Amino acid sequence: MPKFVDAVKRVVIGRALPSEGLQETLLPKRLALPIFASDPLSSVAYATQEILLVLTLGGLAYLYLASWVAIAVVALMAVVVLSYRQVVRAYPSGGGSYEVVATNLGPSAGLVVAASLLVDYVMTVAVSVASGVDNIISALPALNEYRTVMAVVFVALLAAVNLRGVRESGRVFAAPTYLFIAGVLLMCATGFIRWMLGDAPVAESAAYGIHADPGHDNLAGFALLMLALRAFSSGCTALTGVEAISNGVPAFRKPKSKNAASTMAAMGIIAVVMFSGITALAMIAKVHITENTCDLTGVAGDCATTPQRTVIAQLAAAIFGGDHSVGFFFIQAATALVLVLAANTAFNGFPLLSSILAQHRYLPRQLHTRGDRLAFSNGIVALAVVAGGLLWAFHASVTNLIHLYILGVFTSFTLSQTGMVRHWNRTLSTETDPALRRRHHTARAINGLGALVTGLVLVIVLATKFTQGAYLAVIAAVLLWLMMRGIRRHYDNTAAELAITDVSDQAVLPARVHGIVLVSKVHKPTLRALAYARATRPDTLEALTVAVDRDEANALQEQWDAYGINVPIKTLESPYREVTRPVVEYVRAVNRTSPRDVVSVFIPEYVVGHWWENLLHNQSALWLKSRLLFTPGVMVISVPWQLTSSERKGYRPAGRAAGAVRRGEPAWTNNHPDAEKADAEKADGEKADASPGPGPS
């Protein structure tokens, strides 16, 4: 079994890498951009769509709001990118928002950011993969019924790629991200040129009627504002993942901060251009989109059976000449690929952040352990499992998942920008160089603006999304926050308890050692346990058995006498046929009588070669061991007996190694009469020698 598991592991993730290879995995900018920025870049594939979807709820008349919403999103993007360039420069260690907030606003606020980010990384995987699958289905509608399965398979593939290590995954990502950027820019350019030449593209849904919610017929004042704000909240998905670069600074080549800041600028510019282009073209081509496919057909009751196409698919079809054109398939392939791969941003960010949290003892230590390929394997697996589960539960629907999404992003934006303001205040209080002071003043202004704007957006998002599912994300983040505090408290208590205050106090030898050998049958493992127990020279030594079956217990006693084993045997009664409880109670009673002493419990154990053979031997030893470990002042000694079947797997049975081998044959063929006689004489001598009693003190 273990060998088979190991072989599969090698095929999936490759051979183990030595720790010295760690330096090699640093990223040049041209690989860092697709790895860390594929999320914000690819989110243009659904941000416009979500804006239109919300506005359509008000009626087709309100689609004109889309341009204003888009402008607001672009402005927000600019503020956030500028703000985060300051973060990258000031905190190059990769803690990102978490480190900024923990340092400047205290560890509890830091944990709020950490919890929000962890939730959002999960949502990034779920939403990106779901949207990628949407775009595949837009090109190949027959795959609609496999939506959820496809999404889960993509998550598994991403996990496998990332388990192979960060640099290899970088290569996988570079090509599709660049192809996507090129494709979208080409599409936008073609679309605008056609529009300027008077041949504006027309979306397939341009003529569709949409049944507006009657309540929205004549929106004005507050209702209109709310509609715009809800559309804006949805459009803010374009900003998710912007902080990924700030968390990934240590993975950049040197100079890390500078490279990270320029990568962030490049990402911001590309994202803004693509988002504006797609939104403008969607309005030019009159793309209509709604949650309910029945609306789109224009005739009530006549619902379309094929799934609705994504905005980007409708645009590509309209601009490149239909849904059988090469351009359409190229755009869909690149979009689907980059979206599925965008989830990779989270597969880089989540394990890194959780490893930092584990290092700070807020999460289990295992998340800080690097796997065979130097990636934080446990974090990768955890992310894949949770995101896969979410996709399964929400049937891989972008619209359902997206409400859970951006709350965490803006929580961490707001807190980290506030933290940065505090950081500059502190720096300014000690800095004297006027040039640097001026630069810090500018940075503080930028981060102050960032805090204000993102805080405002956070309030808007909370107000418009909370009841639509965002409350789930809030609950998850709160639970995560409580859990992390609990874990930290546990680790702190443990460390305090284990810290050495006084070497001599713990290093002192126990007053006396009581040896107890557990016996169920008189066979070789028992004799060996007795011999080893004698070799540890305990002050007293006795054998202990439990009388589950009266007849067996009597037979054991007779055999014990017949073999002349020179150790007293004690039989515990067990009217309820239990084994563990009588033994634990007896041992505890011994310990209570002389609490300064130590009780050594020797347990003869079978070791079998095949896992299923374990089912054939009583599991009571395992259970007994775990219970004895809870009893103070008790040491548990396993005296293993390797059954020959384990030999087939390359282990020698201990019976040969320790006992029989020195006579050149296995113990159970040793039946030559002379040999037996000689052994019997020898045994007599041994027994006298090994009689238990107070050892030398």
Next chain:
Amino acid sequence: MPKFVDAVKRVVIGRALPSEGLQETLLPKRLALPIFASDPLSSVAYATQEILLVLTLGGLAYLYLASWVAIAVVALMAVVVLSYRQVVRAYPSGGGSYEVVATNLGPSAGLVVAASLLVDYVMTVAVSVASGVDNIISALPALNEYRTVMAVVFVALLAAVNLRGVRESGRVFAAPTYLFIAGVLLMCATGFIRWMLGDAPVAESAAYGIHADPGHDNLAGFALLMLALRAFSSGCTALTGVEAISNGVPAFRKPKSKNAASTMAAMGIIAVVMFSGITALAMIAKVHITENTCDLTGVAGDCATTPQRTVIAQLAAAIFGGDHSVGFFFIQAATALVLVLAANTAFNGFPLLSSILAQHRYLPRQLHTRGDRLAFSNGIVALAVVAGGLLWAFHASVTNLIHLYILGVFTSFTLSQTGMVRHWNRTLSTETDPALRRRHHTARAINGLGALVTGLVLVIVLATKFTQGAYLAVIAAVLLWLMMRGIRRHYDNTAAELAITDVSDQAVLPARVHGIVLVSKVHKPTLRALAYARATRPDTLEALTVAVDRDEANALQEQWDAYGINVPIKTLESPYREVTRPVVEYVRAVNRTSPRDVVSVFIPEYVVGHWWENLLHNQSALWLKSRLLFTPGVMVISVPWQLTSSERKGYRPAGRAAGAVRRGEPAWTNNHPDAEKADAEKADGEKADASPGPGPS
């Protein structure tokens, strides 16, 4: 957690019973009949139906065959009951068919019977529960959609009742079985009286047309014979469970054999009367039944939406005046209850047989262990899990399940009767008393006839059922047979290997003991492990650590020197960040250098109070321990450190018990300057004392 599990267990199965209570669970005949005979008695509820179902495939014209088939079944029942009365007398120990065949035809043939019976016990549970659910749905059609869930819940309830112990379950069963017998006899009597008075009952399906399979339009010769044989095979389900009494003889009150034989006779008579009555009335009332509900409505394409009623339900409705009459509901309630409870026959037989097989070392030992309530709990749970799984897989459909059923019954019938013939042959060869010889001759004739008849039926069943699902039962029985032989071989090999051939050979003390203390950090558990290791006086003692992280390893070395721990520490390199492999390889190398010696590996372990806290501490110790156990010549010593959180559950931390308590305060508050100084002086003394080296030999 364990406390909660324990509380649930007490509620479900009651308080634990002491072993002395075993005698109390013997059964009087009036309880033994419903417990062991509820299966053959209740099978009259579906045997007739299955006969009609098969004949209907040929067309309504062939329903007249039902009376001939029923006569054949009744004759077969008489032969089998007479044969088994001989078995009960000759083999009163409860091995039943298995024991008879193993004794007379050899252990391999015995295992064939055992495998067949185990499979059939599972099928008894599945078919009985499915049929019981069918009868509930006949009365309350709205429950049709919960068919599978209901079946699985009934299996779980049966398991719970049986886990409480055999006598309590007997009381539960007595009432419904007797009510069922009374109800069916009353129904038959009423029906016949009405028929004789010229007011014959008419079934609701009497007028339904049935679309016969066109291929069967004019059956003659071989095809007609095959139809009759298939109907007969299905009708043989009435015989299932007859052997249950022979397997349950030890549960009878004394005189066991005599009581069992009379119970068997009573069962046979009651079953024959009920089966004949129901079949005759079904023909009188013209009950029509088919697998396809569409056929019953008489109009092709117009399928009935309510499920088809069982034969017994149709009869009850026809005889007692409609499906709202008290009589109808009484019969349905009694039938459903007795069918669900009939599965109890298997819940008595399966654990008993598997316990005997476990005693003979053909099955894992756990199946021979009596649970808290003196029942063979593991067998009960295993049966419930497998039968529940089958019901789930086959959607609790009687017709689908029944094809898997009777093959095993007739395999064991045939083999056990053949074995009995051999038994009498052997007895006759030594017996001289003429009266006894005459009795044995009669018995041999009865068993010879039984072997012949059941062998013939076995061939018929194989020929008519194999392709319809019986092959699954054959495969299961063959796999079980192979598994049981494999388990026996494993236990035999183990016993041979562990048997003591020479006491002195194993009792000899090891030449030298090498102590190795595994160290990850310098903290209290480490110091305590070192102290305990010293107390066992090994010949050499060293500390061992693995350098997964270079910096941590250096820090450890510095601390080691700073605390002045007087044991040499060895650092193993681990370029691939593994812990287990370097340690195991090092230990193995030590063992290879001096194979006559023993290596004692001391592992400091944290013990936590809550199971989830285990997730917060590296699990490497557990894995390392299990790997070290495979290494010959190695003893593994767990030196536990109970964290205070475990104290809350009532355990004292070991640090207090063994070390600090004798000074009246916990170690980590021991920070009084004077106390520290005194400790430091003491520590110096200790260290000199405890320096490792060759111990006294």
